[in-house]
Amino acid sequence: MMPRITFAVAIAALALSGSAALAQSEKAGVEKLYVLNCGEGTAGDISRWTPGLNEGKTMDFVDTCYLVKHSKGWFLWDTGIADSVASMPNGLVPADPKAVTWRRPKTLAAQIEQLGLKPDDVKAMAVSHTHPDHTGNVELFPQATLFVQKAEYDWPGANNEPRFKPSHPVELLTGDKDVFGDGSVTILSTPGHTPGHQSLLVKLPKTGAVVLSGDAVHFRDNWDNRRVPSMNVNKDQSAASMQKIADTLANEKAQLWINHDKAQRDSQKMAPEFYD
Template identity: 70%
Template sequence: MLKAPFAAARVAAASLTILIAGCSGMPAQRAGTAERLYILNCGEGEAGDVSRWSPGVNVGQPMPFVDNCYLIKHAQGWLLWDTGVSDAIAAMPGGLAPADPKAVHWRRPKTLASQLAQLGVAPSDLRYVAISHAHPDHIGNVELFPQTMLLVQKAEYTWPGANNAPRFKPGHPVTTLEGDKDVFGDGSVTLIATPGHTPGHQSLLVKLPGSGAVLLSGDAIHFKSNWDYRRVPSMNVDKDQTLASMQRIADLLAQYHAQLWINHDKAQRDTLKLAPAFYD
C-alpha cells in the first residue's frame, strides 16, 4: 500500500493531467496500436500511357498498376481501407478495358469477398469501411458491406459524380468527416485529410506493435517516382493542395518514423507480403 503522502501526490498529478487536457480542448488519450494489417489484392492492371499520372514524363509508355485494399484488426473491431475495383471484373475473361486508352485496363485475379472469406471475416464482421476517395478503383465494392459504417470526408461524399449523380449509394450508413479522425480513440488508426487528388481525399496512418507506423497513401501519391519528384497527375482537382498534402505526408513520416506504402506502385507491392500473411 502507498503511504499517504505518495498516494496524495499521485492523485494530484492525475488530476493535473486531466485538468490540462480539459483546458486544451483535447481529450486525454492513451497511445495504442492495431493488432494486424493484411494487404489484399484488389486489382491488377496496366496503364496505357503513364504520363497521365506524370505529366511530360514517359509519354506514351505503358506501366503496370496494382490496386490494394487493407484490412486492419483492432481490439474494437475490423476496419477495411478501400474496396478496389468491382469484384464483377473477376468474371470478365479480358478484364475491364477503359474508355480512355491511356487509363488502366483492370483485371481482378481474386475477389475481395473470397479473400475476406479465406481469413474467416464475413462482411457483417466489419465495423468500418474507410475510403481514400471516390474513384471507381477504390469504391468498387462498397456495397458488399451495406450495413457497415462508411468513413469518408464530407467534401468527398458531397462531390457530385457524372450528371450530378451521387458517388455513394444513398442510405448506406455513413459518417462524414471534416479533417483528421482518430478512428478508435487510441491513436492507432488515424484518417489523415490529404485533399488534392480529389476534393476530400484522405490517407491512413496505422501503428502496429512490431512493424511500427505505416502510412497508406491512397492516391495522394501514385508511384514512387511521383513521390520523389513531387509530380502531380493532370487529372487531380487541385495541384497546390496535392503538393501541400505530399508535404504533410512527409512530415508525418518523419514524426512517426513511418513507412510509406503507395497504393498503385507495383514495384513496391511486390516486396510486401499479401494476405493471408499479415503485418503486426
C-alpha cells in the same frame, strides 16, 4: 499463521490480476494489418500521371486494399475494383486506351472469406476517395459505417448522381479522424487528387507506423519527385498533402505504402499473411 497465508494469497491474486490487466492493455490497439489484392492493371500511357514525361509509355499498376484487425473490431481501407471484373476475360477495358485496363485475379469477397470472416464482421470502413478503383465493393459491406470527407461526399458524381447509396451509414469528416480514439488508426485529410481525398496512418506494435497513401501519390518515382498528375483537381492542395504525409513519416518514423506501386507491393506479404 492463517492471516499470513491469506495475505500471501491476496498478494499473489493481485499480482496475477495486474499481469492480466497488463497483458490486456498490451493487446489493445491494432493487432494485424492484412494487404489485399484489389486489382491489377496496365496503363496505356502514364504521361497523365507524370506531366511532361513518359509520353506513350505503358506501366503496370496494382490496386491494394487493407484490412485492419483492431482490438475493437475490423476496419477496411479501400475496396478496390469491383469483384464483378473477375469474371471478365479481358478485364475492365476503358474507353480511353491511355487509361488503365483493370483485372481482378482475386475477389475481395474471397479474400475476406479466406481469413475466416464474413462481410458483416467489418463494422467500419473508409475509402481514400471515390474513384471506382477504390469504391468498387463498398456495398459488399452495407452495414459498415463509412468514413468519408464531407468535401468528397458532396462532390457531384456523373450526371450529379450521389457517390454512395443514400442508405449506407456514413460519418462525414472535415479533417483528420482518430478512428478508434487511441491514436492507432488515424485518417489523414490529404485533398488534391480529389476534393476530399484522405490517407491512413496505422500504428502496428512490431512493424511500427505505416502511412497508406491512397492516391495522394501513385508510384515511388512520383513521390520522390513530388509530381502532381494532370487529372488531380487541385495542384496546390496535392503538393500540400504530399508535404503533410512527409511530415507524418518524419514525426512517426513511418513507412509509406503506395497503393498503386507494383514494385513495392510485390515485396510485401499478402493476405492471409499479415503485418503485426
